[in-house]
Amino acid sequence: MKNKIKKVFSGASSITNSLNLPLGSISNVPRFEIISNKEVSMENYKNIIEYDDNLIKIDAYKLIISFWGRKLSLKCITEDSLVIKGHISSIEFEIKGA
Amino acid sequence: MITELIRFLLGYVKFEGICNYPSKFMNIITKENINIWNITCKDFYIKACIKKSDYYIMRSISKATGLHVHITSKHGLPFLISKHKKHSGIVAGALLFVLILYILSLFIWRIDISQTNTINKEEIENVMSDYGVTPGTYIKSIDSQLLEQQIIQAINSISWASVNIRGCVINVEIKERIIPPEIENNTTVSNLVASTDGQIVRNEVYSGKCLVKEGDVVIKGQILVNGVIESEGEIGETLFKRSTGKIYAKTIHIIKEQTPFKFDEKKYLSESINRKAFKFFNIFIPCSFNSIPSENCDVLIETQRENILGTSIPVEFYNETFFPFELESKSINMEQASAILKEKLKSHEENELKNSVILNKEEKYEISNNNYTAEAIYICEENIAVESKLDVTTDEEN
Numbered sequence: 233m234k235n236k237i238k239k240v241f242s243g244a245s246s247i248t249n250s251l252n253l254p255l256g257s258i259s260n261v262p263r264f265e266i267i268s269n270k271e272v273s274m275e276n277y278k279n280i281i282e283y284d285d286n287l288i289k290i291d292a293y294k295l296i297i298s299f300w301g302r303k304l305s306l307k308c309i310t311e312d313s314l315v316i317k318g319h320i321s322s323i324e325f326e327i328k329g330a
Numbered sequence: 331m332i333t334e335l336i337r338f339l340l341g342y343v344k345f346e347g348i349c350n351y352p353s354k355f356m357n358i359i360t361k362e363n364i365n366i367w368n369i370t371c372k373d374f375y376i377k378a379c380i381k382k383s384d385y386y387i388m389r390s391i392s393k394a395t396g397l398h399v400h401i402t403s404k405h406g407l408p409f410l411i412s413k414h415k416k417h418s419g420i421v422a423g424a425l426l427f428v429l430i431l432y433i434l435s436l437f438i439w440r441i442d443i444s445q446t447n448t449i450n451k452e453e454i455e456n457v458m459s460d461y462g463v464t465p466g467t468y469i470k471s472i473d474s475q476l477l478e479q480q481i482i483q484a485i486n487s488i489s490w491a492s493v494n495i496r497g498c499v500i501n502v503e504i505k506e507r508i509i510p511p512e513i514e515n516n517t518t519v520s521n522l523v524a525s526t527d528g529q530i531v532r533n534e535v536y537s538g539k540c541l542v543k544e545g546d547v548v549i550k551g552q553i554l555v556n557g558v559i560e561s562e563g564e565i566g567e568t569l570f571k572r573s574t575g576k577i578y579a580k581t582i583h584i585i586k587e588q589t590p591f592k593f594d595e596k597k598y599l600s601e602s603i604n605r606k607a608f609k610f611f612n613i614f615i616p617c618s619f620n621s622i623p624s625e626n627c628d629v630l631i632e633t634q635r636e637n638i639l640g641t642s643i644p645v646e647f648y649n650e651t652f653f654p655f656e657l658e659s660k661s662i663n664m665e666q667a668s669a670i671l672k673e674k675l676k677s678h679e680e681n682e683l684k685n686s687v688i689l690n691k692e693e694k695y696e697i698s699n700n701n702y703t704a705e706a707i708y709i710c711e712e713n714i715a716v717e718s719k720l721d722v723t724t725d726e727e728n
Contacts, residue, residue, distance in 0.1 A: 280356045283352045305369055306369040311360050311361065
């Protein structure tokens with residue numbers, strides 16, 4: 233899994249490495265801020281694939297990210313960012329088309 | 331906090347509905363730049379909050395996704411205003427309250443003066459009042475630094491003052507001046523002179539040249555002890571000294587007093603007139619309209635400053651009580667007049683002759699023009715020497 237994620241971002245990382253830029257400076261790369269297991273702020277997503285109080289599945293361009301837990305809710309949502317609140321038990325990353 | 335305040339000011343609604351594709355609904359909403367928050371979704375049952383103005387746009391979109399929504403509750407200022415549209419008085423009252431509160435916050439409510447030992451707080455308040463600072467003064471018109479200087483200049487016993495305006499309260503902190511004890515200057519040249527006429531009984535001269543002896547008669551202002559002493563030697567040296575000592579002499583004091591046999595005495599009428607008023611800042615508002623007796627009345631004024639939860643507010647209640655009286659002619663007999671005069675003479679003795687030993691006292695009583703007159707002649711023994719400074723300039727000083 234780790235190898236696959238590395239492959240996805242290998243193009244971006246090679247650019248950032250050569251220019252000595254942080255990886256987050258490239259657009260369309262999802263960014264997270266996780267506060268304990270209670271709240272996740274996420275930037276750069278495309279759309280929501282699945283939404284329930286146990287699972288929120290998000291299309292983040294080349295990745296599909298699943299947040300598993302209990303009493304999950306969207307604290308707020310805008311076109312490119314969202315905040316998930318609840319008891320998050322696991323976060324799963326999938327590569328599109330893999 | 332700020333986000334919640336903005337949401338409250340703009341108004342928002344909570345809605346709910348059943349949706350087969352909540353994710354589809356969410357995606358459309360976000361692409362339309364509609365802001366929704368606190369979204370929960372359980373078993374296709376969706377609940378969320380949305381801005382009031384966005385709700386109707388969202389409703390048309392939701393139909394396309396098969397979501398049928400309905401409002402569960404409305405929140406925020408626009409809804410509160412529309413709810414109380416019929417009760418315009420309440421809204422006007424609330425606005426008026428805010429306006430009054432704002433206006434009142436522009437003025438001084440209270441003057442707090444720190445605890446002092448010798449200086450009366452009223453004295454400081456009076457000085458501040460002279461410079462136009464009282465409860466009710468416009469805060470921005472007060473220059474605290476200037477006021478500090480004015481207080482120090484006006485009251486000599488204040489060495490330091492600090493004026494701080496905190497909200498609607500002026501805090502005045504002061505430090506009292508500690509006056510150093512007067513240092514006795516032995517270089518001062520002085521004479522001892524007689525404070526009154528008399529006959530010398532004895533003298534106790536500590537320094538200076540005594541010019542009087544027992545049995546001499548002296549008049550007021552006469553030099554008793556000289557501070558300028560000329561030596562008797564051939565050189566003719568002159569010494570300048572500070573004269574000290576006590577010169578006791580027999581003195582005569584005459585005190586006259588009189589009291590009329592007939593005089594007017596106040597007789598209070600049973601009815602007293604009460605007037606109430608209150609002072610709000612510097613505005614005096616009467617609460618009762620009883621007329622004041624034009625003359626012949628005593629007034630008792632009671633003031634009470636109001637406070638709420640221990641904080642005094644600029645409201646003072648005045649209670650004026652007028653006690654009207656009639657002047658009634660009263661006459662006294664000779665015994666009563668004599669007793670009054672004796673009392674008056676005793677008071678004089680205690681005040682004026684307290685430093686004297688009374689050797690003899692002779693009292694004469696006589697009636698003149700409806701008055702009873704007493705004349706007391708006191709023969710006393712007392713120290714009549716008082717210091718009189720001399721301005722001496724020596725050649726060395728020149």
